Amino acid sequence: MIPFLASSTHDFDTRSGEQRPPFHSQRRIISLTFMVCVALITQSNFLAPLRAESGNRPNIVLIMADDIGYSDLGCFGSEIETPNLDGLASNGLRFTNFYSENMCWVSRAALLTGIYHKTSMFENAIHPRCVALPEVLHDHGYQTRMSGKWHLAGAPYRVFPNDRGFDEFYGILGGAASFYAPAFLSRDRTNVESEANNNPDYYFTDAISSEASRMIRSADAKKPLFLSVAYTAAHWPLHAKPSDMKAYEGKYAIGWDRLRAQRLATMKKLGIISQDVLLSTRHSNVPAWKDEPNQAWQQRRMEVYAAQVTSMDRGIGQIVQTLKETDRFENTLIFFTIDNGGCHVEYLPDRTGDFLPKQTRDGRPMRPGNLPEIMPGPEDTYQSYGYGWANASNTPYRQFKQFDHEGGIRTPMIAHWPKGIASKGDLVRSVSHLIDIMPTVLDVIGVSVPNEYNGHEPIKMDGQSMAGSFEGEAIAGHEILFFHHAKGRAIRYGDWKLVAENKKPWELYDLSRDPTESNNLAQEMPEKVKALELIWETESRRLKKQAEQP
Structure with missing residues (x-):
């Protein structure tokens, strides 16, 4: 020091x-x-004593959400219904000083390697000299499976999860997609977009959850399982099922100003933040709610966003139930985290990309863009929730995704492990980061990164183990955290x-x-x-x- x-x-x-x-x-x-x-x-990452004998190694489930703010979970102060995550938090640990990177792919690379990535390092892919967590776990007898968003394929989508240690993969290769007809939907290396196109009830969040449950059920019961579940909720586009949206009708008529104040009060009550914390100033691009000319449309945007989060939470409940039914739950270490803060980006009508379908599955033209005359949610729309609600999502912090102010990089983290976490419902205030997930996992199962991998000396991890917190220890946390992206x-x-x-x-x-x-x-x-x-x-x-x- x-x-x-x-x-x-x-x-x-x-x-x-x-x-x-x-x-x-x-x-x-x-x-x-x-x-x-x-x-x-x-x-010093692996100087701690081994915490699990090889015959009783825990299953590992990493769950990452997409573009969700610090205050968007019930257990972190939100009005959004997240009962399953709240349950994991009440029986596990909440990390209140946890950091991500400020955008999707760098966070995912940090999560799976324990190493900082940035734009100039290796674009949209894990650096080839990094050893990925699934590679290490696969070599130590784990079954390795992934359901959801990869976003580490490089350009143009050449690296599959199967190339970095995963036995099985279902999901998308890129960073965003329609929730009804996701582009580059794959099973392992095979394109299966037809599965969505031919199913009128298809919804990507539900598919990620169902495929994760299938992967758990099909796994060999005698071997430990590593499962990565990477949701695209609640990244744009604002797509949600009518039944999920209905639950939030009228809930956001209070507007973003009262919502921020309401969340701040709840966060203080929960102990997430200290009593003397004040709200950051409303962002300059956000008018006072009373001056917002399109309140009905704005309300709908947040209703759809909240519905997306609740749909994801329901899927997490499905995964937890499957772990219980397969007798894996008690010895499964579950992490839940988010890749960055809420996203302020206003989706423009002229924005294009391979993530935007040309038409709906039944042939209707798409209506992209944040246009107040178009209510978001249905398949033929493609919108985002914008500055005002992202400002509320990141309560009480400043700025958004893409920025390294606290609103872009301070994210919730939950750890749950019935057999391995002693203090249920505790708050961990040590400074930690996504780079700490891999060292923690390797610590609890008692293995380390090899000295040589694929003919190279691997890049050493920047992260450090958080496993001490599972036993009620006051872990030191990071003295230094570095950020440089976007x-x-x-x-x-x-x-x-x-x-x-x-x-x-x-x-x-x-x-x-x-x-x-x-x-x-x-x-x-x-x-x-x-x-x-x-x-x-x-x-x-x-x-x-x-x-x-x-």
Whole structure:
């Protein structure tokens, strides 16, 4: 640890006014200390004692949702009905300081490798020198299966999950698709779009859940199972079944301003955030609800979004029930997380892509775009829920998907394991990240990444095990987290956060006092900015160098 950088009372204490030694005189010490810290972190992932004997290894189920905000689950403060996730949370752990990346594919790569990925590293695919979690588990006797969204195929869709350790795959290769007729729907390496096109009742969220249940039932009962379930809910398009939408009719007439306040109060009551947290300012692109000219359409957008989340939750309940019926549930470690925060993107009428069908399955023309005269939900529409509701989804934080402010990267995480988690319903406040999932899984089953894989020395993991939290231990968490993708760049060091949008100047926040990033201290504390920028640059160079090695 670098004391004067980690503590809020060094350089310049905003409460006492005490001046601290300037950073430039200690730059070499910081640089060397940082490199030592990185080395210690990467080498210490598997020093914990083995937590499962080989004959009783747990099944592993990783569930990832898509573009859902920090406050969108009932157990994190939402009015959206998520009884199955709430049940897992009440009998497991909720991680309240958990981070994703700010967009889909980099988060999925981090989840499955324990390693930071970014745009310049290897586009839309796992770096070839990374060993993926299913590869390690497959080599240690696990059955490995996946249902849902891959989004790690590279361009143009050349890498299948079967190429990275999965025995079986059902889902889509890209990042988005119609929920009624998903593009590039595949079983293993075979296109099966016809399964959706020929079934008038097809709905992708339901299919992901049903296929996951089938995979559990067909698995060899004598072998442990690793199952990845990657939903596209609630990524655009806004597609939901009429029965699910009906349950939310009129619920969002209160508008996004009252909804944010309501969620904030619930989050405080649940202990998700502290009592003194204030809402971030409503985003500048979002009018006050009373001034919104298209309230009926706006309400419908959030109704459909909520219906998508509830449909996913129902599917998770189906998977849990299948685990129980196959006698796997008690010894299954389930993780639920999300790839990034709520997505503000307004879907434009002229936007095209292979994810947008030219027509519906029965031949009707598509009506794409966020047009207030078109109510979302049916198959012939293609819309998103936009700035206002994404701002509410990310309560109480700032910004959205694509950004490295807290609204884009702070996400819920739930861990559930009847045989392995001692403290039921606890909140874990340690700083953790998607890169920690793989080290945790390998820790609990007592294996490690091989020293050589496919003729290469694998890239060392950036993550660290969270397994201690399962036994009620206060785990240390990360001192440093690095971010650089899309419209964001950031470094979190202790409670300090340096963050910027695109090529805009750095902003500086003390998250211990200002978790919603409302008071930018960059002008007041330029030496702190320089210190954190040096760490960000050092980490960026490290990642670039390891990505370029053959």
